[in-house]
Amino acid sequence: MAEHISISNISKYAGQNVTLRGWVYNRTDKGKLCFLLVRDGSGFAQCVAFKGDLEPEVFDKTMRLPQESAIIVSGLVREDQRAPGIPGGYELGIKQIEIVQEAELDYPMSLKDHGVDFALDHRHLWIRMQSQWAILRVRAAVMSATREWLNNNGFFEMSTPILTPAAAEGTTTLFETEYFDEGKAYLAQTGQLYNEANIFSFGKVYCFGPTFRAEKSKTRRHLTEFWMLEPEIAFCDLDQLMEIEENMIAHIAQTVLKECAAELKFLGRDASKLERVFAPFPRMSYDDAAKYLIDLYEKETDPERKALLKFEWGMDFGAPHETELTKLYDQPLFVYGYPSAVKAFYMEPWPDRPEVCKSVDLLAPEGYGEICGGSERISNHDALLARIHKEGLPEEAFKWYLELRKYGSVPHSGFGMGVERVVAWLCGIEHIREAIPFPRTIKRVYP
Ligand code: 4AD
Numbered sequence: 114m115a116e117h118i119s120i121s122n123i124s125k126y127a128g129q130n131v132t133l134r135g136w137v138y139n140r141t142d143k144g145k146l147c148f149l150l151v152r153d154g155s156g157f158a159q160c161v162a163f164k165g166d167l168e169p170e171v172f173d174k175t176m177r178l179p180q181e182s183a184i185i186v187s188g189l190v191r192e193d194q195r196a197p198g199i200p201g202g203y204e205l206g207i208k209q210i211e212i213v214q215e216a217e218l219d220y221p222m223s224l225k226d227h228g229v230d231f232a233l234d235h236r237h238l239w240i241r242m243q244s245q246w247a248i249l250r251v252r253a254a255v256m257s258a259t260r261e262w263l264n265n266n267g268f269f270e271m272s273t274p275i276l277t278p279a280a281a282e283g284t285t286t287l288f289e290t291e292y293f294d295e296g297k298a299y300l301a302q303t304g305q306l307y308n309e310a311n312i313f314s315f316g317k318v319y320c321f322g323p324t325f326r327a328e329k330s331k332t333r334r335h336l337t338e339f340w341m342l343e344p345e346i347a348f349c350d351l352d353q354l355m356e357i358e359e360n361m362i363a364h365i366a367q368t369v370l371k372e373c374a375a376e377l378k379f380l381g382r383d384a385s386k387l388e389r390v391f392a393p394f395p396r397m398s399y400d401d402a403a404k405y406l407i408d409l410y411e412k413e414t415d416p417e418r419k420a421l422l423k424f425e426w427g428m429d430f431g432a433p434h435e436t437e438l439t440k441l442y443d444q445p446l447f448v449y450g451y452p453s454a455v456k457a458f459y460m461e462p463w464p465d466r467p468e469v470c471k472s473v474d475l476l477a478p479e480g481y482g483e484i485c486g487g488s489e490r491i492s493n494h495d496a497l498l499a500r501i502h503k504e505g506l507p508e509e510a511f512k513w514y515l516e517l518r519k520y521g522s523v524p525h526s527g528f529g530m531g532v533e534r535v536v537a538w539l540c541g542i543e544h545i546r547e548a549i550p551f552p553r554t555i556k557r558v559y560p
């Protein structure tokens with residue numbers, strides 16, 4: 114048998130005999146020709162069987178191969194601009210075909226359109242589809258580009274616990290579980306607090322893992338289990354944090370553009386929108402954002418839109434507000450200095466303005482909204498203790514966290530990036546549930 118290759122590399126083998134191992138994604142017959150669109154995990158390529166090239170019974174079987182049958186095919190690679198696939202532009206003329214398993218005929222995810230619920234119920238099969246494959250390939254590229262940038266910039270990856278003794282991002286979205294004789298434990302909403310311990314040992318760290326929020330919100334931006342990347346940096350203020358964020362996000366976007374050009378093209382994503390994602394990103398204070406939104410709200414004449422745009426200083430942004438703000442730029446936008454009341458307890462207050470905190474959200478363009486949330490952290494012990502009391506949080510559970518402020522406390526900052534939100538933005542898809550292999554929402558833990 115000829116050399117086994119991956120479809121992603123097929124362009125390097127024009128004029129050579131190769132072997133592909135994969136699955137039949139689609140089949141169309143034209144008289145003496147049978148076209149198989151084969152996927153092998155690395156891509157999709159057209160393989161063509163010509164009646165004259167194969168034993169009659171082999172050609173016959175090929176003509177009747179059900180979708181998703183597993184096969185091994187060998188033959189000659191030809192360049193052909195018309196050949197469909199991802200990357201496409203090359204096809205294989207089949208000389209040999211081995212059927213590893215002939216799939217059963219009742220494959221549920223045929224290539225027609227399916228309703229969302231049906232597709233989600235069959236997520237274990239849906240991920241084989243070209244669109245889903247392309248999105249999840251982008252996700253893998255986002256994750257590796259993220260790690261690449263952090264590892265090349267002096268960060269150490271730390272693993273933070275999933276089972277935790279207390280809430281860190283508000284008590285309303287906690288998943289709780291009985292924990293032996295220790296009472297209740299909670300699934301982590303963030304690894305941040307542990308990373309604040311890790312920086313005093315490692316300086317610059319990140320954790321990257323699943324995060325849990327019992328979000329009651331049924332929006333296209335919320336999952337109950339999502340993946341968050343969380344860098345944390347010692348001796349770092351809010352301005353330095355924004356520089357780290359924009360450089361990392363720009364690296365991710367540019368890497369995806371380069372490595373996933375075919376996937377983005379398949380998804381119909383306008384790549385020119387992402388080519389503009391370079392540091393520095395624009396920065397806007399919450400005060401200025403509020404002023405702009407209030408003005409917009411007051412000028413709005415359509416009552417329905419007016420209700421959506423209602424805004425006053427002190428409110429957190431809703432999706433329509435974020436969309437209006439990001440319309441102002443074709444880059445991601447930093448909004449900093451939010452009211453402390455709408456943010457987490459650990460955020461450093463603004464000097465001389467205790468009602469505002471040193472927080473920053475990064476809003477993606479085209480209405481994709483918040484992709485990163487971060488802040489400078491309170492580094493003073495007593496100030497932090499006062500906040501814990503004010504929020505009614507259990508002091509005992511935060512004893513270790515408070516102790517970090519006693520031994521070499523320094524200004525430090527960090528942020529969290531929601532992987533699925535970044536993937537949805539880069540792919541230009543509507544809902545983040547397609548940006549994770551097996552989404553978890555309030556209505557779904559299956560499959
Ligand atoms: O803004 P959040 O809640 O910030 C934190 O958890 C901080 N402790 C992070 C840190 O400073 N280390 O969440 C960070 C990001 C959001 O910007 C969003 O992209 C994503 O996580 N996110 C969600 N993604 C999907 N579904 C949800 N329910 C999400 N909640 C937050």
Ligand code: MG
Nearest residue numbers: 474483485486
């Ligand atoms: Mg946030």
